[in-house]
Amino acid sequence: MPALQLSRARLPATTEISIVDEYGDARQQAIAAERALTVYLNKREIVTLMTLGDDPEALVVGYLRNQGLLRAAEDLAAVQVDWEVEAAVVITRHLPEDLEARLSTRTVTTGCGQGTVFGKLLDQTALTALPDTQLAQSTLYQLLQNLNAYNETYRSAGAVHGCALCRQTDVLDFVEDVGRHNAVDTLAGRQWLQQADSADADIFYTTGRLTSEMVLKVAQMGISVLVSRSGVTQKGVELAERFGVMLIARAKGRHFQAINTQNRLTLDAIPTRPSHARSSKEASV
Numbered sequence: 001m002p003a004l005q006l007s008r009a010r011l012p013a014t015t016e017i018s019i020v021d022e023y024g025d026a027r028q029q030a031i032a033a034e035r036a037l038t039v040y041l042n043k044r045e046i047v048t049l050m051t052l053g054d055d056p057e058a059l060v061v062g063y064l065r066n067q068g069l070l071r072a073a074e075d076l077a078a079v080q081v082d083w084e085v086e087a088a089v090v091i092t093r094h095l096p097e098d099l100e101a102r103l104s105t106r107t108v109t110t111g112c113g114q115g116t117v118f119g120k121l122l123d124q125t126a127l128t129a130l131p132d133t134q135l136a137q138s139t140l141y142q143l144l145q146n147l148n149a150y151n152e153t154y155r156s157a158g159a160v161h162g163c164a165l166c167r168q169t170d171v172l173d174f175v176e177d178v179g180r181h182n183a184v185d186t187l188a189g190r191q192w193l194q195q196a197d198s199a200d201a202d203i204f205y206t207t208g209r210l211t212s213e214m215v216l217k218v219a220q221m222g223i224s225v226l227v228s229r230s231g232v233t234q235k236g237v238e239l240a241e242r243f244g245v246m247l248i249a250r251a252k253g254r255h256f257q258a259i260n261t262q263n264r265l266t267l268d269a270i271p272t273r274p275s276h277a278r279s280s281k282e283a284s285v
Contacts, residue, residue, distance in 0.1 A: 004193075005079070006057055040087060050182075051177055052178055057193070062189030062190070069095075076192075133246070136265075137266060140251065165201035173190060184204075184214065201221075202225060228250075232259060246259070
């Protein structure tokens with residue numbers, strides 16, 4: 001099989017502008033880049049993504065993968081990004097037989113930086129069974145501490161989300177972008193393009209909300225533990241229960257809210273309860 005033709009069109013994730021701060025001082029400030037990239041699949045215009053531009057090839061491949069528009073990495077023949085025309089051209093050897101039907105149906109979602117999914121992805125039930133990944137409370141705390149070493153773009157410029165593929169306490173790959181779905185798509189693309197040692201990841205971390213489309217994408221990647229420092233939505237919980245994904249929401253410091261644990265969470269590092277706080281059982285007495 002011919003080698004995949006892949007451009008390497010990465011751009012800096014930040015740029016600098018002039019600002020005046022609250023003291024009246026003028027200075028340069030790093031801000032997150034935001035660039036339009038229109039995706040063409042075998043000459044068919046699919047979508048325009050707004051992105052940092054840090055890893056555009058992986059983003060495009062992961063987007064098409066997570067939308068069900070690409071079935072296998074082996075189908076890829078070429079991925080070429082040209083920033084002069086703000087376009088990404090993906091050439092494949094095969095396309096889904098129901099491509100037109102998929103593209104004709106869109107669902108507007110809550111996802112920042114994306115906002116749609118094609119076809120009836122949110123209704124599907126036929127996913128590969130997910131692994132029965134176990135998670136210890138102490139492991140979660142250590143992972144959250146390890147993740148503090150990342151978020152480079154956020155620390156310098158803000159205005160971005162971060163996502164990570166992890167194996168227990170180890171962070172295997174980390175991506176930031178202007179939308180959390182761009183970040184998860186980029187990670188999915190890197191897996192297929194074998195740009196990171198993350199094939200055996202068992203935990204997915206995101207800074208964004210645990211919504212329906214986030215749960216779906218993580219389940220499609222074969223991961224059954226989804227962690228976020230943010231909250232969860234009703235549809236996110238419904239899909240987690242459908243696919244067997246354990247959700248860890250509002251995970252900051254020693255705090256978290258576990259949902260759909262299926263006896264897979266081990267509480268081995270319970271923190272001391274503050275003296276002013278009472279358990280729900282005590283409060284009901």
